[in-house]
Amino acid sequence: MNWLSEHFWVEVLRGTRKLLGNLCWALVVSLGSIGFLCVGTSSYLAKNLLSYEQINFFPQGIVMSFYGIAGFFVSSYLWCAIFWNVGRGYDKFDRKKGMVYLFRWGFPGKNRRTFFFFRVKEIEAIIIKVNKEDSYASRISIGIRGQGPIPLARTDENLTSQEIEEKAVELAHFLRVPMDIE
CATH class of the missing domain: 2.30.29 (PH-domain like)
Structure with a gap:
């Protein structure tokens, strides 16, 4: 206005509460990080939790877990910025x-x-x-x-x-x- x-x-x-911008990116990054963490966890446990092909924990599972953790921090930052409506x-x-x-x-x-x-x-x-x-x-x-x-x-x-x-x-x-x- x-x-x-x-x-x-x-x-x-x-501010940061924009439907097609930050909200969509926060949702995509959150879902992606959950997926990476699930794949990394299933490779560590040597169980097929997501009905994907089983991958080795070293090195692919470690990398997937790292991406999941990094995505978690990025999505946390985005959700906090949206919640506080920074800007x-x-x-x-x-x-x-x-x-x-x-x-x-x-x-x-x-x-x-x-x-x-x-x-x-x-x-x-x-x-x-x-x-x-x-x-x-x-x-x-x-x-x-x-x-x-x-x-x-x-x-x-x-x-x-x-x-x-x-x-x-x-x-x-x-x-x-x-x-x-x-």
């Missing part, structure tokens, strides 16, 4: 007060909440970083005097370079600041 008025521009960011937040541009607020949720701990705020007067430019090899890899950043660029998250998956440029132009026009392309 994005909201735009004469004085406010608010972009709400979804969710908002970008609020308040032209009336002359302030910019950037808020993101992270992993639990001391720095779970990330909150930046600064004056519009401190913005040097809206920066577009273009990757010429990949048309979906362009990024928008806000260049702040004395701090360097602060990246803004993409509001949607698979924005083309042209759509990112249009968004950056709209933002620069809204904030009345210059634009820079790197």
